[in-house]
Amino acid sequence: MKTPGTSGKEANLLFRQTYEYMVTRMDRGEWQAHDKLPSIRRLAEELQVHRLTVFRAYQLLKQHQKVYVKEKSGYYVSPCKTEEQPHTEHTEKGRSFTTSNALKNSLSEIQQIPVTYQFSQALIDPNLLPNLFLSEHVKKVFDIYPKLMGTYSNAQGDEELREYLCRYMVRHHNLQLAANDLLITTGGQQAIDLISRIYIRPMDPILVERPTYSAALDIFRQQGARFIPVEISPDGYDLAKLEKLMEKHKPQLFYMNPTFHNPTGYTVPAAQRKQLVDLAERYRCLLIEDDAIHEMYLDQPPPSPMLTYDTEGWVVYLRSFSKYIAPGLRICAVMGGTHVIQSLITAKSLADNGTPLVNQKMFLHYFESPRMQQHLEKLRIALQIRKEIVEQELASTGWRWVSPQGGFNLWLQLPDHIPAQQLLEECLRQSVSFVPGVICDPLREMNSWIRLSYSFVNEEHLRDGVRRLIAIAGRYASDGEC
Numbered sequence: 001m002k003t004p005g006t007s008g009k010e011a012n013l014l015f016r017q018t019y020e021y022m023v024t025r026m027d028r029g030e031w032q033a034h035d036k037l038p039s040i041r042r043l044a045e046e047l048q049v050h051r052l053t054v055f056r057a058y059q060l061l062k063q064h065q066k067v068y069v070k071e072k073s074g075y076y077v078s079p080c081k082t083e084e085q086p087h088t089e090h091t092e093k094g095r096s097f098t099t100s101n102a103l104k105n106s107l108s109e110i111q112q113i114p115v116t117y118q119f120s121q122a123l124i125d126p127n128l129l130p131n132l133f134l135s136e137h138v139k140k141v142f143d144i145y146p147k148l149m150g151t152y153s154n155a156q157g158d159e160e161l162r163e164y165l166c167r168y169m170v171r172h173h174n175l176q177l178a179a180n181d182l183l184i185t186t187g188g189q190q191a192i193d194l195i196s197r198i199y200i201r202p203m204d205p206i207l208v209e210r211p212t213y214s215a216a217l218d219i220f221r222q223q224g225a226r227f228i229p230v231e232i233s234p235d236g237y238d239l240a241k242l243e244k245l246m247e248k249h250k251p252q253l254f255y256m257n258p259t260f261h262n263p264t265g266y267t268v269p270a271a272q273r274k275q276l277v278d279l280a281e282r283y284r285c286l287l288i289e290d291d292a293i294h295e296m297y298l299d300q301p302p303p304s305p306m307l308t309y310d311t312e313g314w315v316v317y318l319r320s321f322s323k324y325i326a327p328g329l330r331i332c333a334v335m336g337g338t339h340v341i342q343s344l345i346t347a348k349s350l351a352d353n354g355t356p357l358v359n360q361k362m363f364l365h366y367f368e369s370p371r372m373q374q375h376l377e378k379l380r381i382a383l384q385i386r387k388e389i390v391e392q393e394l395a396s397t398g399w400r401w402v403s404p405q406g407g408f409n410l411w412l413q414l415p416d417h418i419p420a421q422q423l424l425e426e427c428l429r430q431s432v433s434f435v436p437g438v439i440c441d442p443l444r445e446m447n448s449w450i451r452l453s454y455s456f457v458n459e460e461h462l463r464d465g466v467r468r469l470i471a472i473a474g475r476y477a478s479d480g481e482c
Helices: 008-027 040-047 051-063 106-111 131-144 159-173 188-199 214-222 239-249 270-283 338-351 357-367 370-394 420-429 459-473
Strands: 067-070 074-077 087-092 095-100 182-185 205-210 226-231 253-256 286-291 315-320 332-335 409-413 449-453
Touching (some): 008 214, 008 226, 051 067, 051 074, 131 357, 131 370, 159 332, 159 357, 182 188, 188 214, 188 253, 188 286, 239 270, 270 286, 370 409, 370 459, 420 449, 420 459
Parallel strands (some): 205 226, 205 253, 253 286, 286 315
Antiparallel strands (some): 409 449
16 A cells, blocks of 8 residues: 555655654653544644555554554554653652653664774774874963863854854855854754754655765654655766655755765765755755765865855755864854854754853864874875775675775675674674664665774774674675574
């Protein structure tokens, strides 16, 4: 059974997202035990989906004992706590309270598991950073700003840093900005979260790449977004298909990672970037351009950001620096039109009232120093060597990948007989981690793909760890048994 006017895959995705939306509302306590739920017709109208989609979602809820039916009355929230209902009861000093565990970050759950061979962290090996120089720099910053620890930054971010970043963007991308066009957030992930809170309402259609950054998918799911997948390839996007999706679904936004894409490493060519901005203007779709590792190219610099082509305010550009400068500082600059930035400042003020000022000042003087800019060149060479080590070790496996021109990751397709999720479970037992492709897929179907990050461990560990991964995978026979 599928919703009229949609493909089978699209109808299945829509019904699953309707189900997840309803479960989320139960987990948040908006619908509580024995509450009468909206009728199929009413909920379909509210979510702007077909009644059959809602019916299928209700049937699955019933199957999982999350709802029960009263004859001739309708659906009600089940009072029972099944294993699939993620609530936790606590008792403290004689008081009991219930919390919802509906929040989920699949990537973080993997990264929190301690292992020897850490291939799930898309971060720079701390030993590659100029740590002694940074520690010396800290004292210099406190000499310049002796009262630094005694005050907050404003919610928009330190003005001196924003002015410097404007000059930096003019110098490198010929992009004209004013300090008021920027907001400083505590890392790129906070920027994604703030944007989702402002622009996404339950069941709003949004475009997301397939695959994409898994934490962004989890953030959008929390807001109840309805995913419209856009395939990304080494050549970018199929713009004709993309335009049809925009025309049909009228999405709120398109979250994209077009430069050294996470997880694939692909880079959308310059020729497509202006066309993407044109499509955004035509269909009034906000482009969220997430650019976390722009400087981490291995040969040639990547194309300029899409913000370069934006004249009407349809691009929000997230430029992170933390991953390759100083991850502990957590600095991201959000750039965009006045209407976007002003909304984000309000959301930021509610979230934390401003990124710590000490972090911003340390980053400012560290990043603009000649020593730091020289270090980026050395960092690129180190990443090139590490990527080549991994590719050499994988050369005899028959696994498939497209060698990236920058970034931290290889996106690997395993043979069909190697189940990525089972492989991960066994690898974790043997102290090896990676990211399974299924959590990067809005359709949750990429079971034969994995993301392997080569940037976080040293060269010796990298070689040993990849060999161990290959050995574990080799135990899977062609019939899928280990």
